[in-house]
Amino acid sequence: MVHYDEILKHVGEFGTYQKRMCFFAFLPSLSVSMHMLAMAFLAATPEHRCRAPEAEALAARYNWTEPELLNRTIPWKQDDEGRWVRDSCKRYDLTTVGLNDSYGNRSDWNVTSCDAGWMYDLSQYKTSITIENDIVCEDKWLASMAQAIFMLGVLVGSITFGALSDRFGRKVIMFVANALLGITGIATMFAPNFTVFVILRFVVGAQCMGIYLTNFVLGAEIVGPSRRTLVGTYDYVFFTLGYMLLGGIAYLIRTWRHLQLALSLFSILWISLWWAVTESPRWLLAKGRTGEARAIVEKMAVTNGVDFPHSLWEKMLESKDKLVETPGNGRFYSARDLLRTPNLAKKSAVLFYNWAVLNMVYYGLSLNTSALGGDDYISFFFYGLVEFPALLMSIVVIEKWGRRAPHVMFMVVGGLACICTTFVPSDLFPLTMTLAMIGKFGxxxxxxxxxxxxxxxxxxxxxxxxxxxxxxxxxxxxxxxPFIALLIDTWKPLPYIVFGGLSVIGGVLCLMLPETLGTPLPQTLEEAENYGKVGSLLCPAVGLKDDPEDRKEADSHDVLLTHPDSQRSFETEL
Structure with a gap:
């Protein structure tokens, strides 16, 4: 039986045509990463203090200086490092204080909440959704809720657009999601209140995953089996470039509505790529549209400088090759099969925990750079930049030392680095930033x-x-x-301790997983149950070595994903 992958091996697994296609298909990933991480600036919370109208009136009458005004309106408190700072959420009630007492002992003065609103330090952020809606102090959790709802939209989008791309095609759905992202993104700019903003951000999250899901699958389906991991990495590079680009754009545009508009206009630009991106031939074949698929593959062969494999193509059609072939005699598998047997259930639990923790810490660190101190824009940019060497090193070391040891090392070292940031004095910001970067790297x-x-x-x-x-x-x-990040109000170092501690635990748990480098991949549930079953709890036996070519051929239909926000339409099977 001739499989479509044999056609790709003949015309070129990653030739000029595929490289050009992947470049154009992955450009919208720039927009995805910018919208995914935009809350770092859209919901930025600058330094703030209570507004006291009666004090401002008195200051104007008696020519109080700014320090005198602050002394009469804002009480002091000790921060987590024992330093005295102005309270951001309390003020003195001057209506109960006589003017002649304003120079006396303020320990007896009544303290009240910011019932007249807040005043913000606008030196770094001119506006943000938190400034406009006073989402600070006891309402601070609303900003975290907005980000959580956005991530819920990402989850919904991954399921919805997976099914749609399987039915209507990768290209069509990718551009539909891109157009909707532009429309909803621009609409978010005009959100009249916080509720509408949150609803629109939910929709934006769904569109982001619609784009990233479909363009990744499109890229993976036009390259040969030996280049699919590389393509996933290629898409991840565009995501990281968008990460850093967001930092630069936010630095230039300090108002959240204009920043939201600037990010959304990129999606309008990507519409012009419709003529540069083609549909997935693999999907067309699965839908029986062999004529369209052949036209694309013929163009692929011409661009790559090879002849079209007429005989292989005819043999493939004669064999009625299917897009996905899996053993199992027609059996339907469900999520319960991931936990059906003890060894497989143990491995699944460890993997699920690691995925949840990695995504939690990834966005927890990326969206809370202001907690480190220093310049928010520079910190954000370098947080994105560090992902390039992290990606490169991870690719190199896993091919030399396997998957388990490097992963454990990155998780434990990264987690410990996050924890160590809490013990660095605030005046040693370079050291704090270095440790945080090591944590993000890991x-x-x-x-x-x-x-x-x-x-x-x-x-x-x-x-x-x-x-x-x-x-x-x-x-x-x-x-x-985002809710773990709120623990900063309980104790400033607590979020980094939680993120770091969970990462260390995840790394240690991975000692229970088997090494897979150079081993034959399991094909059935029985093989998976026995895979790494022999050996100690923390050091499961490594599978038998096999021929890399046999392994590649046996697993030629599988796509290995390489980014926290990429997943295929298999989620629709759940």
Whole structure:
């Protein structure tokens, strides 16, 4: 039986045509990352203090200086490091204080909440959704809720657009999602209140995953089996470029509505790529549209400088090759099969935990750069930049030392670095930033490895299903992440201790997973149950070595994903 992958091997697995296609198809990933991380600036919370109208009137009458006004309106408190700072959420009630007492002992003065609103430090952010709606102090949790609802939209989008792309095609759905992202993104700019803003952000989140899901699958389906992991990495590079680009745009545009507009206009630009991106030939073949598929493959062969394989094409059509072939005699597999047997259930639990923690910590660190101190824009930019060496190193080390040891190292070192930031004095910001960067480095590298490792641990019959459930666990981690960041109000170092501690636990748990480098991948549930079953609890036996070519051929239909926000349409099977 001739499979479509044989055609790709003949015309070129990653030739000029595929490189050009992937470049154009992945450009919208720039918009995806910018919208995914935009809340770092859209909902920025600058320094603030209570507004006291009666004090401002008195200051104008008696020519109080700014320090005198602050002394008469804002009480002092001690922060977590024992320093005295102005309270951001309390003020003195001057209506109960006589003017002659204003120079006396203020310990007896009545303290009240900011019932007249707040005044904000606009030196860094001119406006934000939190400034316009006073989402601070006791209402601070609303900003975290907005981000959680956005991540819920990402989850809904991954399921919805997976089914739509299977039915209507990768290209059509990608551009529909892109157009809707532009429309809803621009509409968000005009949100009249916080409720409408949150609803529109939910829709934006769904469109983001619609784009990233379909353009990744489109890219993976036009390249040969040996280049699919590379293509996933290629898409991740565009996501990271968008990450850093967001920092630069936000630096230039300090008002949230104009920033939202600027990010959304990119989607309008990507509409012009319709003529540069073609439909997936693999999807066309699955739908019986062989004529259209052949035209694209013929163009692919011409661009790559090879002859079209007429005989192979005819043999493929004669064999009635299917898009996806999995052993199992027609059996339908469900999520319960991931937990049906003890060893597989143990591995699934460890993988699910790691996916949830990695996504939680990834967005927890990325969206809370202001908690480190220093310049928010510079910190955000370098947080994105560090992902490039993290990705490169993870790819190099897993091919030399396997999956388990590097992943454990990245998770533990990254987690410990996050925890160590809490013990650095605030005046040593360079050291704090360095430790935070090491933490982000470890988490980014760990995410790349867990994608590849998960696809190798699950057997062929449930590999896509396992990746889908794992990715859904990641979404749940993303939903929880902003609420963990709120722990900063309880104790400033607490969020980093939680993020770091969960990462260390995840790394240690991965010692229970088998090494997969150079081993034959399991094909059935029985093989998966026995995979890594022999050996100690923390060091499962490594599978038998096999021929890399045999392994590649046996697993030629599987796509290994390489980014926290990419997942295939297999989620629709759940």
């Amino acid at each position: 988490i980014s590298a760990g995410f790349n490895i867990i994608f590849i490792w998960t696809g190798e641990i699950y057997p062929t019959v449930i590999r896509n299903l396992g990746m889908g459930v794992s990715s859904m666990c990641a979404r749940l981690g993303g939903i929880v992440s």
